[in-house]
Amino acid sequence: DSGVTQTPKHLITATGQRVTLRCSPRSGDLSVYWYQQSLDQGLQFLIQYYNGEERAKGNILERFSAQQFPDLHSELNLSSLELGDSALYFCASSTIAGGGETQYFGPGTRLLVL
Amino acid sequence: GESVGLHLPTLSVQEGDNSIINCAYSNSASDYFIWYKQESGKGPQFIIDIRSNMDKRQGQRVTVLLNKTVKHLSLQIAATQPGDSAVYFCAEKPPGYSTLTFGKGTMLLVSP
Numbered sequence: 001d002s003g004v005t006q007t008p009k010h011l012i013t014a015t016g017q018r019v020t021l022r023c024s025p026r027s028g029d030l031s032v033y034w035y036q037q038s039l040d041q042g043l044q045f046l047i048q049y050y051n052g053e054e055r056a057k058g059n060i061l062e063r064f065s066a067q068q069f070p071d072l073h074s075e076l077n078l079s080s081l082e083l084g085d086s087a088l089y090f091c092a093s094s095t096i097a098g099g100g101e102t103q104y105f106g107p108g109t110r111l112l113v114l
Numbered sequence: 115g116e117s118v119g120l121h122l123p124t125l126s127v128q129e130g131d132n133s134i135i136n137c138a139y140s141n142s143a144s145d146y147f148i149w150y151k152q153e154s155g156k157g158p159q160f161i162i163d164i165r166s167n168m169d170k171r172q173g174q175r176v177t178v179l180l181n182k183t184v185k186h187l188s189l190q191i192a193a194t195q196p197g198d199s200a201v202y203f204c205a206e207k208p209p210g211y212s213t214l215t216f217g218k219g220t221m222l223l224v225s226p
Contacts (some may be wrong), residue, residue, distance in 0.1 A: 002157065002159070002160075004157075031212075033213065042203075042216060042217075042218045042219065043158070043203065043216040044216075045213045045214065045216075048212060050212075055212055056211070056212050056213050058135070058213060074183055076186075090157050090158070092158075101163075102148060102160050102163055103145075103148075103160075103214060104160060105150075105157035105158045105159070106157050107156060108156075108157050109155045
């Protein structure tokens with residue numbers, strides 16, 4: 001158990017819908033990272049927040065957004081969902097923002113868009 | 115070499131053998147590297163890391179070797195066990211970035 005929690009574990013929805021994925025980092029970690037894992041793209045970095053502020057952006061679509069709240073939990077919002085958004089979404093956390101340290105991953109949310 | 119999607123490179127070994135999983139990274143200036151293990155249906159689990167000022171680092175039953183000349187990283191697992199069966203990912207952190215870039219992964223299958 002990494003100490004990172006994610007909810008829900010599974011999510012089934014329809015195209016065009018909007019969903020929110022939630023992540024609670026390890027106690028004491030200020031940085032949260034979101035990744036998407038699909039069969040044909042591997043693990044892709046989406047976005048990073050550090051202590052409530054956006055720190056880095058990766059291959060995140062404009063239909064996706066995220067935020068980190070004062071209690072340091074983070075939410076990833078996916079809107080206008082398409083079939084191709086079906087994937088595993090992972091959250092990871094680390095203590096610092098610089099990236100030169102271990103990121104601990106949560107168990108993931110499996111999203112299926114029908 | 116690396117493959118995409120379902121066509122992950124696969125390493126099949128017998129229980130008790132030593133395993134070596136290889137990774138070619140992309141940025142010669144990357145200064146931090148991590149190996150993760152991912153079991154089916156679970157999130158990536160940290161195994162071991164190494165900074166670019168080191169060539170070798172050992173953990174419990176695992177050793178990571180870094181060859182910066184050829185941009186190559188390897189993970190050695192001693193006395194491989196069936197519980198080691200998983201997909202193994204290497205990741206690198208380029209300088210000036212706070213994020214990791216992951217390789218496509220290698221599937222390790224351990225037979226009893």
